[in-house]
Amino acid sequence: MSFEDPEGTPIAGDLAGGSAAAPAEPMLTTRPAPPPGASEEEYANHSYKVYPSGRRNVVEFDNTYKSFGPNQILRGLTMGIPEGMVSMILGPSGTGKSVCIKHMVGLLYPDSGDVRVQGESVPDMPDEQLFEMRKKFGLLFQDGALFSSMNLYDNVAFPLRQHTEKSEQEIEEIVMRRLTEVGLGYSRDKLPNELSGGMRKRAGFARALVLEPDILLFDEPDSGLDPVRTALLGELILEIHREMMEDAKAQKKPYLPTFAVVTHDIMSARRVADYINVLWRGRIVEAGPAQDMLNSDNPFIRQFLAGESQGPLTMD
């Protein structure tokens, strides 16, 4: 797979992308067989092309399968999230995007296949290692998932109080800086049920940021927001990513901050994404840097990115 060699140079990637040589053409391997019980026709629009990002992948899915009862959600998913970029996992509703996120942080385990974070297999981790690994992640849930028994300040301070030895004064400084960044400095004493949906998302964002994680995941940050708030949240994501990149470079961190956003909102994808994975029927249709994907000639991707009713994607 596409991991660093000992000198730190990324090695050419495979289907999951991530090659250092950055050839102009997408990497193609043998076309995988359709998943058990599915016909080749159903996957006719999956071209499995992966345009190289030029970065190593910090999260990798390797032929991952996951079912819930009779519902097969991930059906041989092979996907990479490149380091230091804002990646989008884009796809129609119910196609397994949120399930992907839960696999990355070990809240769900694959039925078969593997999920690796910074090169280490998540399903193989013992509990202690898993809890340590999760500290590398920040996750913004759809509705913020704030603790309803705590006010906003305590919610954002919670990870710092649990995982660091910082004094209350230092904690207050960090929390207020993050709350102010997301525009909630004036609401520190409010309880989550006193906030609007957008405010809860921003507060969840602040809480996900306080431990300065290597990888930040966003589960449909735009759901339930009006277009203007969605655009503003997109800008905020980009701005914070830029800041974190500068900090990481200044501090020479081993991994650059990576953001992965799960969404089906095409406008967000156009505005925010550096890299796009398009997911459908539990597999990647195509993946690559945003520009390559926006220019893709794949009929499914063209339909999806244009938001048209005519094309391979139907109501079925």
Place this chain on the structure above:
Amino acid sequence: MDDLFAVPRGWLESFGEIVKFCARILADVASLRVFKYFGEVLRQAGILIVSSTLVIWGLVFIIGLQCGIEGAYFDRSVGVPAYAGVFAAWCDLRELVPLCFGYMMAAKVGTGIVAEIGSMRISDEIDALEVMGISGVTFLCATRLLGSMLVLPFVYLCSIGAGFFASYLAVVQQIGDVSSGGYFLIFWQFQNPPDVLYSLIKAMAMAIVIVLVGCYYGYTATGGPVGVGTATAKSMVFNIVSVHVIGMLGTQLFWGANPRAPIGG
């Protein structure tokens, strides 16, 4: 034939799941992992004291009155009104105080735990905890269990006091067939310090089961708000049955072979 066994097999399966989950919580307490979150343990203990103590004592007090009144009238009817203290000693200490404590624990504390943890489950708060690198079982369940274990022995011993006081009020002050001294003579003859310990063991076994079962049903709640409601109802059924089974087994174990009744020499 398969269909015939499907239902009991399902019950066995869920019972196995509950036992496995409870063992995880007990292991977190026994291995002292829970002490990482001792602040949360104290918070839970505080919540228990503030929100549940008075209501438990209140119910036990009423049951103490009932025991006293029924005991006094029964003893009057068979011509031994001076023996009303037997009822207070046995009925309160051995049976009804533990049962009422169990009922109120199941109704107030158990369902409260299911509702709280269940709501956290369906609003992704438990997932958020786990993603922060904090074990939900340790932080939410083991802390509640330890908090209960710290507080409930004292709450229960006070409950016994409330029950005894109520029986005394009913028998001596309200009905008045027996003098205070006569009442206490019989009352103390019919109980020993080990009886208090056994009663405490019964009640603590009930409390631990109720907290563990509450944690299980809350932690595994699915299906939105309706699912939390269903889980709360299921936990209540399980806990009420458990309270009676523990009560029965406790009585059989502690007083079945030797009722320690100073009757007939």
